[in-house]
Amino acid sequence: MNLSMLLDMASDGFGDRVVVGHRRTAITASRLRSLSIGGAQIVRDARADAIVYADVNGPAFPVAMFSAARAGVPLVPLNYRLGSEKLAALAANHPNAVCIAAEQLTTVFENAHMQVWSAGDFMIAAEDRSTGTEPLEPTTEAAAVIIYTSGSTAEPKGVLLHHHHLVNYVLGAVEFGGAGEDEAFLVSVPPYHIAAVANVITNLFAGRRFIVLEQFTGQQWIDLVRSDAITNALVVPTMLARILATDGDKSVPTLRSLAYGGAAMPRMVVEEALATWPDVGFVNAYGLTETSSTISILGPDDHRAAIASTDPNVRSRLASVGRPVPNVELSIRDEAGTMVPPGEAGRIYVRGEQVSGEYTGTGSALDQHGFFDTRDEGYLDEDGFLFVLGRADDTIIRGGENIAPAEIEETLLLHPDIADAVVVGVPDAEWGQRLEAAVVPKPGRSADPDDIRAYVRTRLRGSKTPDRIVIWDELPRTETGKLVRRLALERLVKQYGTKGSQADQKGV
């Protein structure tokens, strides 16, 4: 079950259909296949054991992915925005790789003794070697992809996804050739994100052309959706907020489906998006790198039912990630590993053919029954909708009480003056940890900490009301919108130390 099989099928089934790129720089399924044969030959000639990809997303990315698959070596997409020191450390894990790198990173990888190509040169060389080359018979021994986690909570870990994980993901989610000829998918996530990897293979298998937006701005996204008649798109929450914040006409007449995921989405943003584009079908997808992308989906009908409902339980599902996909088993467990009933929060565990849970160096993290501990906290409602509360590692323990910062952040985001919010646990002599928050006011608004505290206090109990609230211009987030709580905590402690706030002293 090599990924090459998916490409062979697409090439057989609809070889002349454009599957990658803008209409004018189009690559058909059969051309992608022949480029992958040439690209695999580059790997073979270099006796390489991996393809490292450290550049913006673009047509070279799917070519690199299928070249690696055909050559039987993993594709290793790296975050090209990391500093050269961090990149060099990751590159050292792959000393025999062929590398496709952005121009400014060439020396970093040359110093790691890699054969370095620009994306353009790699495509030309793959084209040159694509004819007269005997296609390699693809193997499935090596991993298909190695993705390094963003390191938002710890040092980056390499997640191994094997061919059978990704192929099973595609077979479970997508009907072969199921997309109409006019369909086009706009990808805005960078190539080192699992969604970018999944985008390549699901859209190819569906026969849907996909194009990438290399450098995201809200206006460029809207312009590209219009100029390329985009029908489907995927964004992370921060991107959706920026698109909605653009001035002027936001109509996107060709857009049928908009998927979002990658981080928690503020409910206000979803409601605004639904109101802005009433004809678009919204899809909230929840998944992890370790699970080959999506394991739970809130589909278009779920969104419509929730927004139209007067039942607060149904309406609250806009803040859920929907129901698990058919090929994934999901359960919520307490600390002893026992399954808990609906409505009760615990740790989210998953099992399925697409679930890898394997890391470079440390091996498989699956339990003896094949379940993977996502380290996310959450609960299922009576109808099986999954609510994700956040990372277990982010849980704040204040005076023995477990507090999920996400709940307080959601409350802060309902305040009319607040655009973004983070809550962290600061070491405290009396409580073990105490709650502190940083908020970003909406453009043109000012926020008053006392007013905000009072706002939270009327909605949550005192132990969940932050002891200190500070105003910042922006929060530390990764490029894909994940909050980096570690950095927020560092900044708060640096600014105010770990002594109690004035509010504590006043006994508020």
Next chain:
Amino acid sequence: MLLKPGARLRSIGGTVEIIVVRAAPADISITFNGQPMVAEADADLETRDATGEVPAGAVELGKRYADDELSLEVLCVKAGKGELAANGRVMTKKEARPLPASD
């Protein structure tokens, strides 16, 4: 033969190739137009004999075929005219149940 998920089988009765998606751990024989489907490594295509009678119908690229009693599901990766059978019973085409495009 004992079928493992991921195994690729070729037909010696025609052009069809399949991938096993799901299979119970049991002895199952899959045939295409009456001729056995064999493991990729064992496929001696020289002996391919497509001269037999071809039943009406087609095995379509990208479609799944199943036998629920045998907990068997396969994916067609190369198409052909005729029909697939498991332990002598014709396999049925599974209806598509695609999910909303999430990535």
